[in-house]
Amino acid sequence: MPTSVSGIATRQLRREFTSNDVSTRVAVDDLDLIVRPGELVSILGSNGAGKTTTVRMLTGLLLPTAGEAVIEGYDVVRERRKAALACGSSLGGDSGLYPRLTALQNLAFFGLMYGMRGQALKRRAAELLDHVNLTDRADEPVSTFSRGMRQRLHLARALLHKPPVLILDEPSAGLDPHSAASMRRLVRSFADEGHSVLLTTHDMREAEELSSRVVLMKDGSVHTEATPAELRLGAARQHGFVVEVIWNGSDSTGNCSNCPGLMDIKQDRGVTRLRVRDGGMAVQWLLAELGAQIPSLSVSPPTLEEVFLSMTEVR
Numbered sequence: 001m002p003t004s005v006s007g008i009a010t011r012q013l014r015r016e017f018t019s020n021d022v023s024t025r026v027a028v029d030d031l032d033l034i035v036r037p038g039e040l041v042s043i044l045g046s047n048g049a050g051k052t053t054t055v056r057m058l059t060g061l062l063l064p065t066a067g068e069a070v071i072e073g074y075d076v077v078r079e080r081r082k083a084a085l086a087c088g089s090s091l092g093g094d095s096g097l098y099p100r101l102t103a104l105q106n107l108a109f110f111g112l113m114y115g116m117r118g119q120a121l122k123r124r125a126a127e128l129l130d131h132v133n134l135t136d137r138a139d140e141p142v143s144t145f146s147r148g149m150r151q152r153l154h155l156a157r158a159l160l161h162k163p164p165v166l167i168l169d170e171p172s173a174g175l176d177p178h179s180a181a182s183m184r185r186l187v188r189s190f191a192d193e194g195h196s197v198l199l200t201t202h203d204m205r206e207a208e209e210l211s212s213r214v215v216l217m218k219d220g221s222v223h224t225e226a227t228p229a230e231l232r233l234g235a236a237r238q239h240g241f242v243v244e245v246i247w248n249g250s251d252s253t254g255n256c257s258n259c260p261g262l263m264d265i266k267q268d269r270g271v272t273r274l275r276v277r278d279g280g281m282a283v284q285w286l287l288a289e290l291g292a293q294i295p296s297l298s299v300s301p302p303t304l305e306e307v308f309l310s311m312t313e314v315r
């Protein structure tokens, strides 16, 4: 693999787990992955797909069985320290913070480890505590923090030295909606500044809102890789577009059976949902035929959640 690669690159990255020296489970199966500067890539996948094992190898917590991974051109095994310095990470859990130190002392400690000093460190720590809404808890020991507060402090620690690469394992797990929204803004702006960001998530809305590219992992390798819009449009070609109609006065669902390209029709708590082959054509027909009864109408391709469910369907 060329060592000049910026961001994250893996080639044929593999991790096997052997239990009782008998059975071997392949958690990550010859994975090829690239995250370029300025890209935010989300890894999605069912439980056990290999997401956490991948980020644990990238952050040096787990040795690969085979293959290679580089962070900013540094091999994560052979040049582990340089790779670790180029990468901020938040992998959840309780490790990575000192519970008896305050939030500010934790950031000061990690800042010193990253070679930061004096006013620059103080300013950066204060700025990040503000971004993760922990300024008013800055001088309290981390042992008194809730799970969500620790998660936010993990993120601040990961961003402290403005590393070129950021890796986050389920960053919104345990966050309330306001904290999750600020986390997303912070992470997205970090990518927009030219950093490479890789995150794992089970939150489809989050993946859709944040990602330059989505990687769907299945059984340890990449099943599909595309932008959220490409995935949704691809699914629409297969499963159709969804047209949602709210009626004015009396329900006219029964008159929709002649809608061109109609694949399926459902009524759900006052909303009629038509699944159609061509969204634009269906909207034109609905407005021409039933426009007077329709104050509200929307058309959309399947959501990322529907794409995910259909792609990971257990047959």
Ligand SMILES: Nc1ncnc2c1ncn2[C@@H]1O[C@H](COP(=O)(O)OP(=O)(O)OP(=O)(O)O)[C@@H](O)[C@H]1O
Pocket: 017, 018, 025, 026, 027, 045, 046, 047, 048, 049, 050, 051, 052, 053, 054
């Ligand atoms: N330390 C371990 N020993 C044995 N098997 C493991 C170990 N860690 C992970 N595995 C197995 O590797 C596979 C991938 O696990 P991994 O934690 O990477 O999945 P994941 O995609 O992160 O899942 P989740 O969404 O549940 O977090 C699973 O089958 C898991 O049981």
